[in-house]
Amino acid sequence: MVVLSFAIPAVVFLAAALVFAASRRNEAAKAEGHLSKETLQRDVSADKSDSDDTMPAQVTGKEVERAAVIERQGGKELVVQEQAVPVPWVAPDEETVGIARRQFLNRSIVGLMGISLSSFGAACIAFLYGGGGGGGFGSKITVGNVTDIQARIDAANGFLYVPEGRMWVTKYPAGSVKKAEATYSGPELAGMRSGLVALYQKCPHLGCRVPECQTSQWFECPCHGSQYSRVGEKCGGPAPRGMDRFAMEVKDGVFIVDTGTIIQGPPIGVNTTGQEAEGPNCISESSH
Ligand code: FES
Numbered sequence: 001m002v003v004l005s006f007a008i009p010a011v012v013f014l015a016a017a018l019v020f021a022a023s024r025r026n027e028a029a030k031a032e033g034h035l036s037k038e039t040l041q042r043d044v045s046a047d048k049s050d051s052d053d054t055m056p057a058q059v060t061g062k063e064v065e066r067a068a069v070i071e072r073q074g075g076k077e078l079v080v081q082e083q084a085v086p087v088p089w090v091a092p093d094e095e096t097v098g099i100a101r102r103q104f105l106n107r108s109i110v111g112l113m114g115i116s117l118s119s120f121g122a123a124c125i126a127f128l129y130g131g132g133g134g135g136g137f138g139s140k141i142t143v144g145n146v147t148d149i150q151a152r153i154d155a156a157n158g159f160l161y162v163p164e165g166r167m168w169v170t171k172y173p174a175g176s177v178k179k180a181e182a183t184y185s186g187p188e189l190a191g192m193r194s195g196l197v198a199l200y201q202k203c204p205h206l207g208c209r210v211p212e213c214q215t216s217q218w219f220e221c222p223c224h225g226s227q228y229s230r231v232g233e234k235c236g237g238p239a240p241r242g243m244d245r246f247a248m249e250v251k252d253g254v255f256i257v258d259t260g261t262i263i264q265g266p267p268i269g270v271n272t273t274g275q276e277a278e279g280p281n282c283i284s285e286s287s288h
Contacts, residue, residue: 137165138260139258153170165246166259168219172196176274177193184266188245199243208223216277220283221239225237233270234268241267242266246263247263
């Protein structure tokens with residue numbers, strides 16, 4: 001009994017030690033892994049061939065790694081692309097750069113000159129032939145509604161200046177139209193019958209711009225003292241006739257003046273309105 005009491009724990013202890021040692025071996029084997037069947041066969045055949053050589057083969061670590069990679073790839077060797085060799089920088093040719101710069105400057109200068117000449121030509125053409133559609137002097141100008149124009153003339157104390165037509169627009173008295181019909185042409189009468197007359201600002205004497213005189217209610221030229229009534233008929237001075245005027249028309253109550261058609265003023269002595277100076281003259285005889 002005494003022997004059994006010592007033998008049984010000893011056997012149990014030894015069995016436990018064997019189980020522990022076996023489990024450790026298994027863990028070590030799992031950690032290390034194991035070679036495949038094919039590898040083992042290759043090793044055996046390699047060993048056989050090596051045994052025939054007098055010197056053992058020297059295998060480097062890189063070769064072992066490469067063999068393992070090839071095996072993982074299923075026997076295919078990786079294709080490693082070669083890196084492109086950087087092209088060294090070469091300075092551009094000075095002569096070539098100089099030619100390109102000169103070409104750019106020459107073409108820029110020629111282009112700018114072409115644009116400038118084209119603009120200048122277009123401006124000349126517009127100046128010479130563009131009067132018909134631009135609404136400026138030389139074309140038909142729509143001054144406005146007759147009633148509105150008469151109101152504007154009253155507001156301007158008898159004289160309405162229209163700069164785009166270089167003209168004065170004044171009222172023509174309805175009571176004088178019958179007398180005017182004996183002197184004036186149709187294009188003039190078209191305006192006069194509506195109560196308006198469009199006068200060219202240029203003095204028929206030597207071409208000065210004729211201003212209005214608010215006090216006399218006449219036109220009085222500062223250059224040589226020619227005087228004209230409010231409707232442009234000559235009252236005094238060296239002018240050879242009354243103020244020139246434009247062809248006029250009225251359409252649907254709208255007053256239109258054709259500044260491209262200048263009609264010579266009435267002869268000396270024509271006085272259809274009989275208007276006398278309504279106050280002091282702006283230009284006296286003694287000032288000339
Ligand atoms: S230019 Fe008007 S009077 Fe001579």
